[in-house]
Amino acid sequence: MGSSAKIIQNNITxxxxxxxxxxxxxxxxxxxxxxxxxxxxxxxxxxxxxxxxVINSLAELDIAADVSxxxxxxxxxxYGILHTPALVINEKVVVSGRVxxxxxIKEIIIKNxxx
Numbered sequence: 001m002g003s004s005a006k007i008i009q010n011n012i013t014x015x016x017x018x019x020x021x022x023x024x025x026x027x028x029x030x031x032x033x034x035x036x037x038x039x040x041x042x043x044x045x046x047x048x049x050x051x052x053x054v055i056n057s058l059a060e061l062d063i064a065a066d067v068s069x070x071x072x073x074x075x076x077x078x079y080g081i082l083h084t085p086a087l088v089i090n091e092k093v094v095v096s097g098r099v100x101x102x103x104x105i106k107e108i109i110i111k112n113x114x115x
Contacts, residue, residue, distance in 0.1 A: 035065040035113060040076045040086040047085040050099045054087065057105040063113065 041047025083097030
């Protein structure tokens with residue numbers, strides 16, 4: 001195959017990839033692309049430490065996410081946890097009752113990343 005044919009073949013491959021990506025993204029809601037992270041806790045030092053550790057982990061991973069803190073006891077109880085602080089990613093409780101190390105938080109974030 002000549003160099004022109006290789007260039008054409010590479011371009012066709014790239015176009016096919018972009019078309020498949022477009023179809024995937026077109027069928028995906030914007031909210032599905034944004035990771036939602038909640039830190040559950042009433043404001044104790046461990047809850048604040050977990051929130052800061054999550055923010056630091058996201059910054060180190062260069063991942064954007066919607067991070068919020070839930071302090072309302074009724075909302076916290078709705079997640080069925082027994083101990084705070086707790087970490088919820090995309091409405092799934094992933095940690096409860098402790099503050100994991102930054103390395104573990106990074107692993108959890110990567111494992112639960114939607115895209």
